[in-house]
Amino acid sequence: MTTPGSHDVATTNINVEISIIECIKEGWEMFKKHFLILMGGFIVFFAITILIQFTMIGMFVSIAIMPPLLGGWILFLLNAARDSNPRVGDLFKGFDRYGMTMGVYWLSTLIVGILLFPSFLYIFGNLLFSPEFLSGNLFYSEFFEIYFFVFCNAAIIFLIFIRFVLFWFVAMDEMERGIVNVFNESARLMKGHVVSYLQLSILGFLLTLGGFILLVIPGLIIMAVFILAQIRFYLKLKEIKNTRIE
Numbered sequence: 001m002t003t004p005g006s007h008d009v010a011t012t013n014i015n016v017e018i019s020i021i022e023c024i025k026e027g028w029e030m031f032k033k034h035f036l037i038l039m040g041g042f043i044v045f046f047a048i049t050i051l052i053q054f055t056m057i058g059m060f061v062s063i064a065i066m067p068p069l070l071g072g073w074i075l076f077l078l079n080a081a082r083d084s085n086p087r088v089g090d091l092f093k094g095f096d097r098y099g100m101t102m103g104v105y106w107l108s109t110l111i112v113g114i115l116l117f118p119s120f121l122y123i124f125g126n127l128l129f130s131p132e133f134l135s136g137n138l139f140y141s142e143f144f145e146i147y148f149f150v151f152c153n154a155a156i157i158f159l160i161f162i163r164f165v166l167f168w169f170v171a172m173d174e175m176e177r178g179i180v181n182v183f184n185e186s187a188r189l190m191k192g193h194v195v196s197y198l199q200l201s202i203l204g205f206l207l208t209l210g211g212f213i214l215l216v217i218p219g220l221i222i223m224a225v226f227i228l229a230q231i232r233f234y235l236k237l238k239e240i241k242n243t244r245i246e
Contacts, residue, residue, distance in 0.1 A: 018236050026228075027225045027226065031080075041073075041077075048091075071097065071105075078169065104182055108164070164183045166185075200226075200229060
């Protein structure tokens with residue numbers, strides 16, 4: 001039973017702001033603490049990914065292996081971000097939840113595919129069947145129109161899908177949840193915090209891009225730190241949203 005005023009406290013907790021600077025600092029601390037195991041995990045994960053892509057049946061192998069491998073990768077990073085004894089073996093624990101990881105992966109792919117359909121339809125109808133394209137005389141203005149439409153479609157997709165961006169974290173952190181429930185939980189957690197997460201993601205993208213432009217190693221380090229920072233953001237959200245006074 002909740003005590004008087006507990007609803008107000010819960011509502012206040014939901015609206016608590018999360019400091020992205022604090023998330024970045026915590027991500028950096030976890031990166032330093034687990035540097036060796038993180039580097040080992042990065043090498044193993046990307047080596048397997050590259051190996052799969054260069055096999056003769058890469059596409060078929062990728063369909064069967066990449067979703068659970070990606071789930072294991074997320075679990076590995078979750079354990080590092082919460083300072084919970086991460087191990088390289090975590091990379092393969094996604095196979096223990098093969099159905100869940102496959103379902104989450106392909107449902108997210110289906111959602112994005114449906115949202116992208118207007119772009120495909122527009123390009124197919126206005127580009128491939130245009131007399132200018134068939135004659136090889138397509139003007140730059142028409143290319144600009146196509147790119148602008150695709151950009152607007154992508155922006156709409158982003159605004160719709162950002163509520164569900166935590167779905168992989170939820171799926172591997174709370175494995176008892178159903179596939180659809182994973183997306184619902186992500187939307188619940190992100191409510192009221194989309195802007196903060198967006199700021200963290202944009203900052204991480206720009207700094208990572210800058211790191212890769214300078215040298216590969218700084219880019220990889222920045223990318224790792226910001227992935228951990230995003231997970232720290234998720235863990236803080238989870239703590240805030242699940243706080244209740246009994």
